[in-house]
Amino acid sequence: MALTETRPRTKSPISGAAPQARTGKVGVSGRTFSIVSAIVLVVFAIVWLIPSLFALKTSLTDNGVAALGATNILKSWNPTLHSFASYFQAGDIWNWYLASAITSVVTAVLTVLFGSMAAFALSRLRFRGQNIVLLLILLGIMIPTQVLIVPIFQELGAVNLLNTYWSVIFPQVPAVIAVFIFKQFFDGIPKELEEAARIDGAGLWKVYWSVVMPLSRPVIAAVTILTFVGVWNNLLLPLFVLSNPNLMTVPVGLATVQGSFGLRYADIQAGALLAALPLIILYLAFQRQIVEGVTGSGLKG
Amino acid sequence: MTAAPAVSRATRTSPHTLSKKRRSPLSGGDSRGAWLFLAPFGLFYLAFLLGPTIWMIITSFFNTSTVKAGLGSFAGFKNYGEMLGRADFWSAMWHTLQFTIYTTPPLVILAFVFAILTNRVRRGQWFFRLAFFLPYILPSATISLIWVFIFTPGTGLWASAQQAVGLTPGAGILASPNTAMIGIAIATVWWTLGFNFVLYLAGLQEIPRELYEAAAVDGATTWEQIRYITLPLLGRTTTLVVLLQIIASLKIFDQVYLMTSGAPASRRRSPSASSPGPRSPTTGSAQPLRPRCSSSSSSS
Known part of the structure; x- marks a missing residue:
């Protein structure tokens, strides 16, 4: 999104009509304010970057030096990739990546597909009981999913899905927020397009798949990425339903091994960054969609 | 807020009140189609959201066990009474409230200030968005590893910074029950500020x-422009941000679980981070469900 600059310009054509002295005063105070705010902002931005950068610096330091403390880490100038390499040699991280990638991608695909279908019905079709369905789905927003972990665990156990990727995927598919983001977007698509398609004899599925969905690429991207990030970062659910080390997702794997690292701080920080690496790449690639998705989920949810 | 327009539209177009020619061609006879479109999501919704919720409400009135099938004997409100009578339930409640009180003001005010300042900057907005928003998409596992390390007693970055400004670093901010909550709050503000920032x-x-x-x-x-234009016009956003923030803060689990597992025991646990469900002998313990990293669930 284009973040337009809203600072008033004293140079704007109309301001010439304002009394000269006043305009001058506004200009000076405006400029001082801008400089001060820029400095404050830069300082805070640096403060905000320090934890990540410090983790990066630590991960590139030798374990022995890192154990001596923060000052030694900051002073050391022998970057080494040893800690990162040790993860890839140990091999567990590949399983974690695989598990996280599979569960995140499949959940995102199912959430987008099913969520948009439900939103299509709610936004485009009229049927008996629509208000009740809408209300029920709205209710879903208010259920804190973490308290459902025990019943969900029992349920998955009853159908023998524990310790499978499905046990991580299925409970995360009904993302109510996705339905609302889609519905909001569909509501804004002009009806004439699909009406024309209907008159030409297109069925409901054709309208959904060939008319509405192609118009919804931005919102599909946003929901896909948000779901992906959410599933990738989920700790509680996989922690409960996966006990097979080969199936663990990245956050669970990391939480499991962190205790065994002891004072190998460089390794720990390397692990922390490796867990986040795919998301950082995703963020840099899809910055706009992620920010729009977050905005949409917050403002419109 | 999304529900309102849809609901009003639905009532407006109900078949009896509208003449046939004004109805969209999509509206007539689509009931079956609509339900088919709703079915896949609806199935998952019932199976993993509504169903478990209802099941949980029902079992809360019974002596259900996780190791035995069936509901068990009827308990009425006994489980609730037992939970309300437990000291650790109330301390967990209080810690959650405390956490919400600590985190909500900085998360709203700082996000507001950063957004206003970023909005005024003409160049390099991407940099500020990166700096403030990137932590938000990181996994809680990463966040907690980074901050536990920063808060390492004696030699960590936090302790070193304290020494640099002439303070004596104590036993570590996460080690003491009194300060651990502050440590978690600092990490959380750093982590989730980006969300509010982007909304603003x-x-x-x-x-x-x-x-x-x-x-x-x-x-x-x-100043006057900010005071009389920006602030009032951001009122709606602020209401929303505060509301979402309070909900998010009350739902805290990961940070507490990951950053202080073990350590000073149940002193600063939030209800969601203490075991899910009542843990009396009859209602079945949650411990078997916590295969690993179980140190934080075992005490109390």
Whole structure:
């Protein structure tokens, strides 16, 4: 999104009509304010970057030096990739990546597909009981999913899905927020397009798949990425339903091994960054969609 | 807020009140189609959201066990009474409230200030968005590893910074029950500020430039513009941000679980981070469900 600059310009054509002295005063105070705010902002931005950068610096330091403390880490100038390499040699991280990638991608695909279908019905079709369905789905927003972990665990156990990727995927598919983001977007698509398609004899599925969905690429991207990030970062659910080390997702794997690292701080920080690496790449690639998705989920949810 | 327009539209187009020719061709006879479209999501919704919720409410009135099938004997409100009578339930409640009180003001105010300042900067907005928003998409596992390390007693970055400004670093901020909550709050503010920041930035985009220009013409200073234009017009965003923030803070689990597992025991556990469900002998313990990293669930 284009973040337009809203600072008033004293140079704007109309301001010439304002009394000269006043305009001058506004200009000076405006400029001082801008400089001060820029400095404050830069300082805070640096403060905000320090934890990540410090983790990066630590991960590139030798374990022995890192154990001596923060000052030694900051002073050391022998970057080494040893800690990162040790993860890839140990091999567990590949399983974690695989598990996280599979569960995140499949959940995102199912959430987008099913969520948009439900939103299509709610936004485009009229049927008996629509208000009740809408209300029920709205209710879903208010259920804190973490308290459902025990019943969900029992349920998955009853159908023998524990310790499978499905046990991580299925409970995360009904993302109510996705339905609302889609519905909001569909509501804004002009009806004439699909009406024309209907008159030409297109069925409901054709309208959904060939008319509405192609118009919804931005919102599909946003929901896909948000779901992906959410599933990738989920700790509680996989922690409960996966006990097979080969199936663990990245956050669970990391939480499991962190205790065994002891004072190998460089390794720990390397692990922390490796867990986040795919998301950082995703963020840099899809910055706009992620920010729009977050905005949409917050403002419109 | 999304529900309102849809509901009103639905009532408006109900078949009896509208003449046939004004109805969209999509509206007639689509009931079966609509339900088919709703079915896949609806199935998952019932199976993993509504179903478990209802099941949980029902079992809360029975002596259900996780190791035995069936509901068990009827308990009425006994489980609730037992939970309300437990000291650790109330301390967990209090810690959650405490956490919400600590985190909500900085997360709203800082996000607001950062957004206003970022919105005024002409160049390099991407940098500030990166700095403030990137932590938000990181996994809680990463966040906690980074911050536990920063808070390492004696030699960590936090302790070193304390020494640099002449303070004596104590036993470590996470080690003492009194300060651990502050440590978790700091990490959380750093982690989740980006979300509110982005909401405020979006809110700022909606304020028409003309308002500022008109104010500037009338001689309003920058402060006056912020005070009388930006603040009131961001009121709706602020309500939303505060509401979402309180909900998010009350739902805290990961940070507490990951950053202080073990350590000073149940002193600062939130209800969600203490075991899910009542843990009396009859209602079945949650411990078997916590295969690994179980140190934080075992005490109390």
